[in-house]
Amino acid sequence: MFEVVEIIDIHCHLTFKEYDADRAQVIADAEKVLRCVVISGVEPEDSTHAIALAAMHEHFIFVTLGLHPIHVSEYTDQDIERYVEFISENKRKIVGIGEIGLDYHWIRDPKKIKRTKEIFVEFLELAKELDLPVVLHLRGTGSEAIEEGLKIVSDEDIKKAVFHCFTGKPLLAEQICKEGYYVSLPAIIARSKSMRKVAKRIPLSLLLTETDAPYLSPVEEERNVPQNVEVVYEEISRQRKSDVETVEEAIENNFARLFGVALR
Ligand SMILES: [Zn+2]
Known part of the structure; x- marks a missing residue:
């Protein structure tokens, strides 16, 4: 029997220029190891690309579309209005x-x-209007952005959210989970004591796994790829003293519950 592929990368950027030279190969390699990936559009042009790429890899590449905070200042209100329509x-x-x-x-x-x-x-x-979950980027200084973001999403009465690439303290992760939101850990978990504590302490039913590729490679300076998400599964298993299969099953269920995608 061959091993069933079960791992999932809920956040990466296969549209980015870092893959321009060998994108098809990167995706073919990822397909051998992963069940599926989620790519997140960060601005209008990237989002158009993301939709086209997902259409070429149905049931393997899923898409979320948004406007990354660092791109907001590049667009007028009118541009954003058009983008929201898109x-x-x-x-x-x-x-x-x-x-x-x-x-x-x-x-x-x-x-x-x-x-x-x-x-x-x-x-x-x-997101509320379209009845879709949200993927949150909340970064620096300290935990300020995460705390503020948590307050905003809960004040806005958002029901389904994932805090992507969670870098905050374990206590803050627990607060997020109390609200019923998900926490996603990246492959740099191998270098982060705080992330390992998060993996151990929060409910397995609210944990997710990602790479944020091409960024945040577990090997510094190297281009990241979705299959490196395996490191996160191993670390979660180690921290929780659980077998990898249990973690794989839980993450798959979490993915299906959050994004409303049935994989079987
Ligand atoms: Zn990202």
């Missing part, structure tokens, strides 16, 4: 809204921060 029109081709959120690592100007928040809320409204 997303609505493509509702049936996507499984979520994101990535969206706050980024205090790159955005420091108070005016820009204010607008980023407004656009974030606008996309949360869109």
